[in-house]
Ligand SMILES: NC(=O)C1=CN([C@@H]2O[C@H](COP(=O)(O)OP(=O)(O)OC[C@H]3O[C@@H](n4cnc5c(N)ncnc54)[C@H](OP(=O)(O)O)[C@@H]3O)[C@@H](O)[C@H]2O)C=CC1
């Protein structure tokens with residue numbers, strides 16, 4: 451049984467992970483971490499979620515919890531994730547990161563931690579989205595720049611980052627298909643008199659509302675026709691299942707940065 455610590459256990463993804471780990475044949479919940487002062491500290495994680503006791507008390511002692519785990523799964527915030535990556539590197543514990551919304555400095559800190567431990571990071575842990583990145587790369591390469599690429603994502607009204615991590619993954623795949631770096635051709639905001647669309651740009655649009663789990667369209671708009679590649683997530687359990695699969699895989703990997711294409715052997 452692989453011992454898994456969950457960071458941000460009271461969150462939407464944290465609770466889903468706790469349930470999925472409790473039901474998993476090869477994984478064991480070794481710790482649940484929340485920040486100091488959180489209502490759940492000291493309570494059993496299962497009862498805090500309104501269910502049966504799981505025998506794991508929620509802790510704010512992240513260093514001890516991470517050192518006692520084989521793998522840490524972390525769907526929290528960029529700032530928190532950077533701190534957890536540092537603790538995981540010191541403890542020699544593999545780290546699975548589902549958090550999104552990173553800036554360059556966060557990614558540099560994560561890369562530093564990955565010199566010591568295996569880190570799997572993906573803006574989306576589902577099989578469907580990771581397959582979609584492969585298709586996006588292929589279609590972008592096949593069509594060339596006479597087709598404009600726009601990425602539209604819709605999420606629930608509690609989401610704090612935009613574009614979504616998934617939209618950026620899809621954008622990177624499209625840019626790669628065309629032989630570019632996304633940062634050179636991304637158009638992330640349009641408002642007012644923007645001027646005509648720049649040929650070759652990849653545009654992003656983010657919609658927020660209700661309880662939408664996550665929807666992503668990659669639109670290839672050409673002369674007289676459009677191709678739309680779409681993924682719809684109906685249930686967060688698919689992200690949790692993907693993260694647990696990544697954790698079981700990461701436990702045996704040497705230090706380095708990996709993504710779900712490595713875990714799913716899709717490269
Ligand atoms: N890669 C993927 O497949 C997916 C990625 N995500 C990403 O995962 C992240 C979390 O999403 P979601 O669960 O919806 O968000 P929530 O806001 O519901 O949960 C985040 C949790 O992290 C906790 N947290 C924040 N900082 C700390 C800290 N320093 N120490 C301990 N806990 C901390 C929060 O606690 P508190 O309430 O006290 O702030 C909260 O419990 C987002 O970045 C989201 O985009 C989401 C779904 C799938």
Ligand SMILES: O=C(O)C1=N[C@H](C(=O)O)C[C@H](O)C1
Nearest residue numbers: 550573574609614615616664
């Ligand atoms: O915040 C979310 O909810 C989600 N975040 C991820 C993202 O930013 O792409 C994955 C999924 O779409 C749900």
